[in-house]
Structures are given as structure tokens and as C-alpha cells.
Amino acid sequence: MTRETSSAMADVGRILRPDLLLPLLRRFGPLLALLLMSGALAMLSPHFLTFENVLNVFRQSAVNALLALGQLLVIITAGIDLSVGSVLGLCCVLAALFLKAGVPASVAIAATLALGTALGMTNGLLFTKLRLPHPFIPTLGMMNVARGLALVLSGGFPISELPEDFRFWGAGALGGIPMPVIIVLVIYALFHLFLTRTTVGRDIYAIGGNKQAALLSGIPVDRRLITVYAMSGGLAALGGIILAGRMNSGFPLAGVGAELDAIAAVIIGGASFFGGVGTVWGTLVGALIMGVLRNGLNLLDVSAYWQTTVIGIVIVIAVWVDVLRQRALERRRVLRK
Amino acid sequence: MEALLRLEGITKTFGGIVALDDVDFEVQAGEVHALIGENGAGKSTLMRIAMGVHSADRGRLLWKGRVVKLQTPRDAHRLGIRMVHQELMLIPQLSVGENIFLGCPPSRRAVFSWVRWNDMYERARQLLQGLGHDLDPRRPVSELSVAEQQLVEIARALAFEAELLILDEPTSPLSEHETERLFQTIARLKARGLSVIYITHRMRELYQIADRVTVLRDGRRILTAPISETSPEELVRAMVGRELKDYFPERESRARGAPILRVEGLTAPGRFSDITFTIHRGEIVGLAGLVGAGRTELVEALFGAREYTSGKIFIEDCPVTIRTPADAIRHGLALVTDDRKAKGLIPMASVRVNVILPVQARVAHLGILVNARAERHITERLLRELRVKTPSADHPVMVLSGGNQQKVVLARWLAVHPRVFLMDEPTRGIDVGAKMEIYELIRRLAAQGTAILLVSSELEELRHLADRILVMHRGRIVGELQREEATDDRILYLATGGEG
Secondary structure (H helix, E strand, C coil), X not given: CCHHHHHHHHHHHHHCCHHHHHHHHHHHHHHHHHHHHHHHHHHHCCCCCCHHHHHHHHHHHHHHHHHHHHXXXXXXXXXXXXXXXXXXXXXXXXXXXXXXXXXXXXXXXXXXXXXXXXXXXXXXXXXXXXXXXXXXXXXXXXXHHHHHHHHHHHCCCCEECCCHHHHHHHHCEECCEEHHHHHHHHHHHHHHHHHHHEHHHHHHHHHHHCHHHHHHCCCCHHHHHHHHHHHHHHHHHHHHHHHHHHHCEECCCCCCCHHHHHHHHHHHCCCXXXXXXXXXXXXXXXXXXXXHHXXXXXXXXXXXXXXXXXXXXXXXXXXXXXXXXXXXXHHHHHHHC | CCCCEEXXXXXXXXXXXXXXXXXXXXXXXXXXXXXXXXXXXCHHHHHHHHCCCCCCCEEEEEECCEEECCCCHHHHHHHCEEEECCCCCCCCCCEXXXXXXXXXXXXXXXXXXXXXXXXXXXXXXXXXXXXCCCCCCCCEHHHCCHHHHHHHHHHHHHHCCCCEEEEXXXXXXXXXXXXXXHHHHHHHHHHCCCEEEEEECCHHHHHHXXXXXXXXECCEEEEEEEHHHCCHHHHHHHHHCCCCCCCCCCCCCCCCCXXXXXXXXXXXXXXXXXXXXXXXXXXXXXXXXXXXXXXXXXXXHHCCCCCCCEEEEEECCEEEXXXXXXXXXXXXXXXXXXXXXXXXXXXXXXXXXXXXXXHHHHHCECCCECCHHHHHHHHHHHHHHCCCCCCCCCCEHHHCCHHHHHHHHHHHHHCCCCCEEEEEXXXXXXXXXXXXXXXXXXXXXXXXXXXXXXXXXXXXXXXXXXXXXXXXXXXXXXXXXXXXXXXXXXXXXXXXXXXX
């Protein structure tokens, strides 16, 4: 072995040190999985890596990505929001009803966002002020209430034929890029800054890491939690607006089960159910992994039933990897003792 | 005489770090053998090997003279070795009796049998009585005090016919009185011929109950000797490896400063009532009492973390309303909690975040944008000042040792520059070296004018640090002792309900 290669090996050894490798894996593991999957699909189907198809994946992932972002905030606080799918459905209907009543698109959108945020805030208020034992309860309640209201308000039928300037947000494009994709990227960038560069974002991580310690450090825990659930509701409303625009209708059953896809994206993206851990980019990658899986299996002519099965397996594997990481961390702790 | 358990030449490394280096250790039948050493000395690793949690790289285990191999804790249990961990492993929803016989309810037939509830409770009662306690075996464990829970764990070991009991720092959550009772229990075990390995940080306890002592330091055995042939000074020296003349350097009482915190008639029904006292600038006031006397509840109420129904709090003679910890911090209060794991640290967050939390908004741009540079600056200064050993300020706080984690908690509150520092058991479960540094810090803060309210279950700590000591009993302040008149006996007398 020449001297250069042996020093190169030493470099590799240094880079592969477990204490450095582990956080790297945590950060880039999901991305690596996405790239590997995309590579495999590109080889299996010549159609996969075309510009249109990639845009298609992004567009199809957009609504899930928005719901997942809200879910991420909630999961970082060690909570869960089961109501996002129903809030999305209700907001679809609300936006359509506003538009049918002759309200201008901009006002309809603003009102829908405000109502979605208010529904989320209600979740937060119920959880913190009524001291309900777990956010599972108020959001489970909201899930049913919002879906029921969507059906009541629409009479159970889709409200179709929406104005062009509203549909632009879900079906339009700017410079060849679909609007949903642009919206997702802008919102994700904003939330990345929010979570990493503001004290409020850091409070959210602290609350998920140890609620009691966060409270005793002077963090207004209840107020932060209410904010988080309100944001989740607002993002669900945004997803509803995009979906209604894309489908050209307010469909009261839109988003049934979507909360579970959102949770899956967050978990695949490396967030921990125990709270305190999770990133915005990881969640985007998680949503894209689900999008790529669906798209790729479509291209390969695999039935939709199998797609669901595969996604189920991916979720379990992702969490299992998380458990392995935790255990490796534990071992490092023992080692220091 | 044949040793009950013998560990010979035990060596254990974790990924290149030597945790134990050729350690010999033995326990005789009917002996209480104390195992002491600082955090990281290798006590836990050695005991994990004796319990079959880890296997040694080199060395062997002998049980009653026969070489044994322990692969899992089950193997150790089968031999008759049981450990009572610091974190008690009981199921709170189940009764005392169910916990004692967990996994193996007494039944007649081997293959299948209904649980014989009455038999089980009767046997549980006998076991507890044998330990000198009449605890109702039907009570749910969630209602028990920590001391009673420990007793259940010990009874559980006896139910499985243990011959060797390992107690890992059993007294750290106990009050003095409860400690006394635990010692009586240990004496009973010994009289029955059981052996006990007793891990502790507290010097004084050794002389009360141990027959022999072994000191570990940096993974090596430094000494093993009958307790009667050692002195505390010798043991501390063996533990830390250097001379410690001023374990508690004398501190002369100084003139009081101006009053800074005044509490009048503070009451929270069922927790504490009619609490009135004043703390002055630069004064260290001790708060003594048994566990459950309401000390933690009181300091947490002062800090806005618990509710109180009546009474007033004054800061520098201005009445203040403190409803949340954020209010308290704004008024210049700080609180080190009694449980750093549950209430102190955010384990996966970095050391920096853990230090900066209470002041992050103050140093942030526009009150909201994280100012990483200022944060790094503040954190690094405090870490240096407190001599915190951490690979960097960006490492997660959970990788630090207990003592260093506690220093991170203290650093957090130094960043606030508190006028009144509430400290609830600030040296619980940390090693001697870190303890002394924290004592130093407390004195230095007082000298700089900070008022300190020190809750502690270690009387020695209170007597040496505090200018005066308030004693609580059942939620009331029942006495106040000046530094000169505070003896262990006087404090205990008041704390157990004797008249002042």
C-alpha cells in the first residue's frame, strides 16, 4: 500500500468515526434512501427521470407535504394532529362555498386560511386549557367534527366549477413550474427558518425534548403549543385550497386518511415520535419518498393495493432505523459512563 | 472462608475506552460490602458484570467457589443475585403484592393455575413483616413513598430467595429518617445471612452500615479494607486521588445585606401552609425537612411552577405576582430542580441550547431571531467558569456525566444573573469532585450578593453552607436555627415534629 492510499484510508477512518457518522446518517439517511430509490426506478423505467414526471411527483406530493409540515411541528412537540385530513376536506368545501357565494378568490383564500388556523387553534386550546391527557383526544374529536361539517355544508356532494383565478393556485404554473410546487418550496423554506433561526422554533424543540424542563426554563409552553396546532390547521387549509383548485371542486370527502400519510412522511423523514427531533427538509424528503414510491409503482404497473402495502412496510423500516439510531446513541452514553 | 461472590481480574473495555482494569472484588456471606468511587470510576460497570448485563473481556466470576458464566440478568437471578436500581422498576398501577411476585405468582401447580390472591397477599405481608414493616400488600405502588417502594423491591428480591443484594445508591432519594429505617432493614438482612453490596456517594453512611469498603477510581481498584481500619479522609483521598483538606472550608458568618425575598403566609392546601420568611442579599438559607415535608412544593410555587392559594411574595419590598416560571425569571429568580432528568435538562438538545434557554429571547435579534454568536459567547464563558467537561458546546447534553450535566443546569441560571437562587438538592447523585465545585460556586455567588435558598437532605451540606436553617415539617416551617446552634440532632428533632 502506498503512503498516499494509507493516509487516504486514515482519512476515511476519521470520516467514518461513529460519533460523526451517526448524526450524518440521521441528517442524510432519508435523502440517501430517496436517491437510491430514484436511481433504481430510473433504471427500471425510462420514463421515471423525465422532467415532466419529476414535476409530476412533486405536484402529487405537494398536498401531503403541506400536511406533513404541520404534522412535523406537532410531532416535534411530542404531540399528534389527527384532524388535518378532515380540516383539509372542510376547507375545500368552505373555499368552494365562499366562491359560489360570489366572494373574490383572494378573500375566499384568506378566509379559508383563517378558518383552518382557527380550527387548529381550537385543538391547541382544548389540549392545553382543558388539560386533556393527550392531543390525540382533541384532534380525534376535531377530525370527526370537521368531516361532519364538511358533509353537512356540502350536502355530501362535490361543489364543482370554481373560478379560474382560484384554480390557478392548485392547477396553474409559473415559468413552467406548477404552483403547488412553488408554494411548497416557499413555505418549506420559511418554516425551515422559523424552526432553526427563531427562539420560538427552538422553544418547540425544547418542549418536545422535555416539557417540564422547558416550562421551568421560562418557556410559555401552552402558548407555543397553541401556536403549533394553529399552524398545523393553517397548513391543512392551504392544502385544501390547492386540492380544490387542482380538482376544480370542493369535495367533502377530500383528505380522508390524509393525516396518516402526513404522519408517515414525518416519521420516514427522521422525526421522532417521542418529540424533540425532526427537520423540515427531512419531512420534505419523507413526503417525496412516498410520492416517488407511488409514482414509481404506477409506472411499473403495480396495483394501487400493493402500493399501500409497500408504504406500510417502508414506514415500519423507517421507524426501525430510528430505533437502531437511538440504541447506538444509548451505547455511546454507556461508554462515557 | 469461601467468598459468596468473587470477581477476579475483571477487565472491560468499551470501544477502546477501559472501563475496568484488572479489578478483583469479593463479598463474603453475611457481609455488607460498600463500593464507592466517583461517577465514571467503574462501579456501575462492575455491578452490571455481576448481574450478567455485560460480559467481561477478561477475568472470571466465582459463585460459592464455582466458576460461573452469566449471560443475562436472568442467570444472575437464578443464582440468587438481585439488584435494586436507583430508578425503581415497579409497576405503579399494580399492588405491592403483585409487584413483589411479578412474573412468578405463588401457585400450586406447575403448568397452569389461577392466581391465588389471598396466598399471594399473605406471603407478601410476611415478607414485609420480616423486614420490619407492616405495609399493606394490597395498596397500589403509586401511593407509596420512594422509601416504601424501595422496600417493595427488597421484598421482591427476598421472594425470589436472593442471597446477594446489590443496592445502588439507595439513600439518595431518602430523608434522614427514612435512611435510618433502611439501615435497620439492611441490618435485618445481614442477620439472616444475606450479603449486600452497597453503592454510595455518602461517606458518613459507610461507617454506619458497612463491614468492608472497596474504592474504585478510573476503572482500578484502589483499596479494599475493613471499614474500622479506614478514615473518611483516607477514603476521599482514594476516591479523588488527591488531597482534600477543605472538603467544607469554613465560612464565617457575615453581616446580612438588605432583604431581597420576603414570603408572607404562603399557603397551598395539602402541600404547605402559612410559610413566612425573609432572605437577604448574600445570604445562604438552608431548608431542611423530611421528604414529603413540602420543600420541593414550596420552592416550585415560589418559582411559579405550582399554584398557591393565598399569601404574598415580595421582592425588594415590592409585592409581585408570580404565576409562571417566566414571571419568576423576570423578577430575578432562578431554580435548580431536584430532578435534573425529569425537570432540568432537554436531553437531546445541545449543551448550548440547554444553557441559553432562559435568556435566548434576551440575546436574540428583535427578540426572536436566534443570535448564535452571542449565545456561543455566553455559553463558552459559563462552561469555562464552571469547568464543565464536554467535547463541545454543540454536543447533546445527554452524553455528559451526571456532575457535568448538573453544572450545565447551574450555568443556565448563572446566565440569568439571578438575585434569588432557589436550589433544590443541587448536589444529588453527583460525585465528590463536582460536589465540591458546586459548594464553591454557591459560596462565590453568595459573596457576590446573590441570595440563596438551599433545599438539601444532606444535613452536613446544610450545616456547612447555610447561614441559618429553616426546618419544615408537614408543610409548615417549624423552626429556625442559626448556624451556630444547628446540629444534626436539633435539625432532625424539628424535622420529625419535635417542638422548637
